[in-house]
Amino acid sequence: MITYREALHHALREEMTRDERVLIFGEDVVAYGGAYGVTSGLAKDFGEKRVFDAPIAEGVIAGAAVGAAMGGLRPVAELMTINFALLAADQIINHAAKVMHMFGGQMSVPLVIRAVGGGGAQLASTHSQSLEPMFAHVPGLKVVTPATPADGKGLLKSAIRDDDPVLFIEHALLYRVRGEVPEGEHLVPLGKAAVKREGKDITLVAYSRMTLVALQAADLLSQEGIEAEVVDLRSLRPLDTETVLASVRKTHRALTVEEAWRTYGIGAEIASRIQEEAFDDLDAPIRRISGVEVPLPYAKNLEQAAIPDAQRVMKAVKELLARTGV
């Protein structure tokens, strides 16, 4: 059992050892070891030509990653948080996501941008956002949101090996979460969801930390005789619709769980795809649990009220089942 932080660290270490073209730069990655400690010790072990600090200037960090990738490197850039990725959004959306297409397929940009997303640490409204739907909207990007140490490691390794730009979004509250990680080479493919818990009564579709919330709710529901299946999307783009549909065809009910805001969100997209492809399999309308649509407040009680938890998930599940009976 290792932590999410350790799993990510191992992924970086293994990939840097495997491929000399992999290098890390970004905010506070050397002496500080990364704002959340993921890169701790890497500069010492690999040297400061491969792990080095950048100024707090997200535009040039992301843009230098694009250029470095065009120049033959496989950079892993650290932006500290997804909130700061807004300062790099032009580089991510107008540059990284366009190189392959706009120049007629002559060149791709194999880069990873790591950033922390999500709330729950009382950091108030500019440091607690779940902005992944904005980036997942964009063709040309890949967006990955691991929930567990094993997926964190396997997805980060795959992201580094991938030839396209990947936005790798970690969750602030997951770094200390422990989990089993397979020994040896462990890769998780991008664009593949995973059934994290099997069940017959309802499908809970979640990603990132909300996967753990959904699993917690499913355990509690099980004590009441309700068996929920939990699908962890893991990647938001490419989006694995098939795994979701297969589950819904089995359970005939679906509830999406996301920390991001509801309007134009991931849940909306999933619900839409389910009704387009599996309408006749549904026994009830699809429901969404999302972050409350407000800027995240600082006060603990207010912030907690804005972020979905197992109780909200359980309540929604029960309401859904009450419509049709199990």
Add this chain to the structure above:
Amino acid sequence: MGGKTAAKVGQSGLDKKTLLNFLHQMLLIRKFEDKAGELYARGKIAGFLHLYNGEEAVAVGAISALEPHDLVITHYRDHGHAIARGLDAKRLMAELFGKATGVAKGHGGSMHFFDASLGFYGGWAIVGGHLPLAVGLGLASNTLRKNQVILCIFGDGGTNIGYFYESLNVAKLWNVPVVFLCENNLYGMGTALHRASAIREVYRKAAVFDIPAERVDGMDVLAMREATVKAVAHARGGGGPYFLEAMTYRFRGHSMADPILYRDKSEVEEWKQRDPIILFQQRLREEGVLTPQDLEQMERETDELVADAVKFAEESPEPPLSDLHEDIYANP
């Protein structure tokens, strides 16, 4: 105004063939641009079209200082740079026509020329957005010991955005081999430099980062070459970034949609007196390097190259509709 001007042609150390090739390239750019403007008016070319007329000496002089393995990365007024770097005029014109044979398969158009095989890394259309990319390319050159110099070209309008300062700062910090070349044509679209920049001598903005920076006469192809040779040697020798400000002028509008209401006719006429092609022709003639026959032949050759390019573009197929879904991902 001004900037460093070159001495006599004869003192340039360049042979006749090279000198005539400079003129040939400048003429080809001018004719390519005039033809593109004409075809735009006739509806053959769409989108935005930013012509390079008047600035030819900057591209030709500066790019001549590079080695084949060096890289050019530039802004959206990119036709002149592409031609100077040796991209095929046929495939450039085909790109303007939105044809499958274009340098970017018709995906990019005028603002996004690209040819990786010639080290021409775009054609970028977000003002200032490619400066960070140049830093990254320089980083790759250093890390992978490629001994490459990256020539990064942008306009005066690109020196007021955060990217400019972020990139110069990091370029110096990381000691990357990037030659920053500002084409100062005095206007960012229709806004005069003095209305947009608190500092009118653009090179001074680089000097604050302790990056060697100088102003060059951008209407003088030999001055451009001389300055860029020096800048490239500095970068290649491990000295880090270098900054050049080329004083130049665009003879036509910002784009084809521009009615040019923001500058006086007298100003335009004054600059046209310093047309880089006419000036260079005069100097070559005065020093006996260019004969009337040479010029006549060159005019004919460049006319033919442009005519061939148009013919090729006209006859090329459109991209197949199946191409709509191509080239989004390398690993779909």
